[in-house]
Amino acid sequence: MIPFGQRLTAAIQLKQTPLMVGLDPRFERLPPELTQGVEAQNSEQAAAAYEKFCVEIIDVVADLVAVVKPQFAFFEQLGPAGMNALKNVVRYATDRKIIVIGDAKRGDIGSTAEAYANAYLNPNIDGICCDALTVNPFMGVDTLEPFVNVALEHGRGVFVLVKTSNPGSGKFQDVPVENNTLFETVADEVQKLAETSCSGQGYGAVGAVVGATYPEQLVKLRQRMKNAPILIPGFGAQGGTAQDVVGGFDSAGNGAVINSSRGIIFAYENEKWSDCRDWRDAVQRATVESIAALREAIGAAQS
Amino acid sequence: MIPFGQRLTAAIQLKQTPLMVGLDPRFERLPPELTQGVEAQNSEQAAAAYEKFCVEIIDVVADLVAVVKPQFAFFEQLGPAGMNALKNVVRYATDRKIIVIGDAKRGDIGSTAEAYANAYLNPNIDGICCDALTVNPFMGVDTLEPFVNVALEHGRGVFVLVKTSNPGSGKFQDVPVENNTLFETVADEVQKLAETSCSGQGYGAVGAVVGATYPEQLVKLRQRMKNAPILIPGFGAQGGTAQDVVGGFDSAGNGAVINSSRGIIFAYENEKWSDCRDWRDAVQRATVESIAALREAIGAAQS
Numbered sequence: 001m002i003p004f005g006q007r008l009t010a011a012i013q014l015k016q017t018p019l020m021v022g023l024d025p026r027f028e029r030l031p032p033e034l035t036q037g038v039e040a041q042n043s044e045q046a047a048a049a050y051e052k053f054c055v056e057i058i059d060v061v062a063d064l065v066a067v068v069k070p071q072f073a074f075f076e077q078l079g080p081a082g083m084n085a086l087k088n089v090v091r092y093a094t095d096r097k098i099i100v101i102g103d104a105k106r107g108d109i110g111s112t113a114e115a116y117a118n119a120y121l122n123p124n125i126d127g128i129c130c131d132a133l134t135v136n137p138f139m140g141v142d143t144l145e146p147f148v149n150v151a152l153e154h155g156r157g158v159f160v161l162v163k164t165s166n167p168g169s170g171k172f173q174d175v176p177v178e179n180n181t182l183f184e185t186v187a188d189e190v191q192k193l194a195e196t197s198c199s200g201q202g203y204g205a206v207g208a209v210v211g212a213t214y215p216e217q218l219v220k221l222r223q224r225m226k227n228a229p230i231l232i233p234g235f236g237a238q239g240g241t242a243q244d245v246v247g248g249f250d251s252a253g254n255g256a257v258i259n260s261s262r263g264i265i266f267a268y269e270n271e272k273w274s275d276c277r278d279w280r281d282a283v284q285r286a287t288v289e290s291i292a293a294l295r296e297a298i299g300a301a302q303s
Numbered sequence: 304m305i306p307f308g309q310r311l312t313a314a315i316q317l318k319q320t321p322l323m324v325g326l327d328p329r330f331e332r333l334p335p336e337l338t339q340g341v342e343a344q345n346s347e348q349a350a351a352a353y354e355k356f357c358v359e360i361i362d363v364v365a366d367l368v369a370v371v372k373p374q375f376a377f378f379e380q381l382g383p384a385g386m387n388a389l390k391n392v393v394r395y396a397t398d399r400k401i402i403v404i405g406d407a408k409r410g411d412i413g414s415t416a417e418a419y420a421n422a423y424l425n426p427n428i429d430g431i432c433c434d435a436l437t438v439n440p441f442m443g444v445d446t447l448e449p450f451v452n453v454a455l456e457h458g459r460g461v462f463v464l465v466k467t468s469n470p471g472s473g474k475f476q477d478v479p480v481e482n483n484t485l486f487e488t489v490a491d492e493v494q495k496l497a498e499t500s501c502s503g504q505g506y507g508a509v510g511a512v513v514g515a516t517y518p519e520q521l522v523k524l525r526q527r528m529k530n531a532p533i534l535i536p537g538f539g540a541q542g543g544t545a546q547d548v549v550g551g552f553d554s555a556g557n558g559a560v561i562n563s564s565r566g567i568i569f570a571y572e573n574e575k576w577s578d579c580r581d582w583r584d585a586v587q588r589a590t591v592e593s594i595a596a597l598r599e600a601i602g603a604a605q606s
Contacts (some may be wrong), residue, residue: 024415026414026418041428041429042429043428043429043430071411071415073409073411073415073416073418073419073422074415074418076418076419076422076423076430077418077419077421077422077428077430078422078429078430079386079387079390079422079428079429079430079431080383080384080386080387080390081383083382083383083386084382084383087382087383105409105410105411105439106376106408107408107439108374108376108408109467109468109469110469111329112327112374112376112377113376115329115376115377115379115380116376116379116380118380119376119379119380119381119382120379125344125346125380125382126344126345126346126381126382127346127379127380127381127382128382136408136410136439136441136442137441137475138439138440138441138464138467138475138476139439139464139467139469139471139472139476140467140469140471140472140473140474140475140476141471141474142469142470142471142474143469143471161441161442164412164441164442164443165412166412166413166442166443166445166446167445168442168443168444168445168446169442169443170443171443171444171445171492172440172441172443172485172488172489173441173442173443175478175480175485175488176480177478177479182475182478182485185475185478186475189474
């Protein structure tokens with residue numbers, strides 16, 4: 001069993017890009033051909049459209065990127081039918097050898113956290129088994145440990161929210177704690193868990209979520225958590241540029257995975273791609289463009 | 304449409320108890336008659352057992368308590384089948400006129416938070432519609448607002464994690480912020496949202512989660528958030544006593560709802576109830592006992 005941190009690093013190196021595609025299906029923004037004759041209120045029909053949309057995106061990006069990130073909320077909005085679609089999407093990506101980071105942001109006390117961890121990180125359970133899961137640290141380190149334990153047992157990973165991409169993330173995350181901020185205090189705990197998970201070598205099974213919208217903090221957090229891979233949302237539609245994310249990488253160009261969701265999956269809506277053959281072609285071209293932009297920015301930062 | 308805060312207060316007054324029963328099904332602890340012939344690994348079968356267990360508990364407690372709180376994690380562990388069981392349990396409780404507080408502890412940025420809110424608080428969507436939902440504030444106030452907006456639109460409520468019941472909750476929640484702690488800073492934001500939701504009259508649609516395991520903090524938080532109903536977990540199996548929770552009530556005996564899960568739903572395992580006819584009888588007697596213990600403690604505190 002290859003530990004998650006190694007597996008993630010190797011997969012990114014193989015595809016030669018840290019870009020990850022976020023799977024955030026929203027009914028009203030699906031390509032019209034997928035919603036033709038589908039009633040938005042019919043959760044079975046809508047879930048089938050979500051599944052088809054995500055599966056086709058995976059087909060388009062499977063040779064281009066190493067990782068996809070389904071956003072659980074959009075599937076959950078369709079109830080059990082949506083969870084079934086999510087399960088099928090996760091399995092499809094896994095069968096295509098793509099790493100799946102489930103964006104669920106779960107968090108709860110001990111035995112309940114363990115149930116969540118088993119639900120989404122344990123391949124021996126008939127659930128929705130991802131390669132890694134995003135988790136919320138607010139309830140304390142003792143509520144992260146069950147996720148980490150289940151992840152380690154099964155070669156999976158955990159990404160802890162540290163500094164999130166939304167405009168209001170500072171309200172609680174930036175409060176001063178001694179000479180630091182709360183998010184730096186969380187980062188130190190993440191680093192401890194990450195270091196233990198890989199005996200201090202390379203990247204561990206515990207990573208951090210740090211928004212592209214906070215590039216200065218990203219630079220500091222990269223230095224602060226040397227064994228924690230960083231999942232960087234906020235690139236693209238949320239306003240983060242390729243230049244903003246370069247601080248997330250180490251000197252060898254490793255250590256970060258960059259998410260773009262709406263800018264890629266709904267590229268067909270963008271006038272820039274109006275000459276595309278169809279929505280899949282727009283997804284493909286937007287992905288290639290994002291990969292190139294990241295490659296240029298990372299190359300420039302390292303030269 | 305009666306606002307959530309009023310509806311909760313009235314329902315508790317009608318039943319004359321603030322006790323809430325937590326629905327936390329765990330396969331290995333279900334009464335043997337429910338798991339006979341059921342394979343734990345078969346999620347459809349296990350989900351059917353969870354549903355039967357919860358429905359029977361609801362039948363037992365429907366005349367005794369005003370509120371139940373399903374813990375999402377245990378249902379999610381069974382994948383889509385578990386979510387379907389959860390949906391049926393929520394609907395069953397609602398049909399029996401019991402208020403359902405979904406313990407999901409969700410939290411995400413703007414439009415994603417809105418998807419979660421619709422999933423669990425919007426009766427016009429074919430999802431799992433609860434009367435209120437627990438949410439995590441770590442990402443900031445801007446991530447709470449979509450939940451509050453959807454809740455208000457549909458006469459539903461939101462309970463924000465403020466000071467959780469686990470031993471390690473102090474790690475991040477207790478960090479000092481100016482003359483307060485982080486959890487008090489969160490509490491002040493909860494109070495603002497609660498006050499706005501009810502124009503400062505009585506209890507609003509936004510409440511707080513404060514663990515019974517921190518009785519001193521509970522007293523202070525009751526005073527600090529005069530319009531926020533407090534959901535108090537940690538009573539019973541987690542160690543909180545009836546005496547520990549009295550600080551959550553206002554001088555009229557309102558303003559709190561007290562959760563007990565394992566101590567009630569798995570009462571049949573307790574030697575104390577070994578003379579019960581069956582597991583349902585044990586649930587009934589444990590519920591009655593908890594109600595009496597709370598009534599005595601609250602009465603003593605007010606006299």
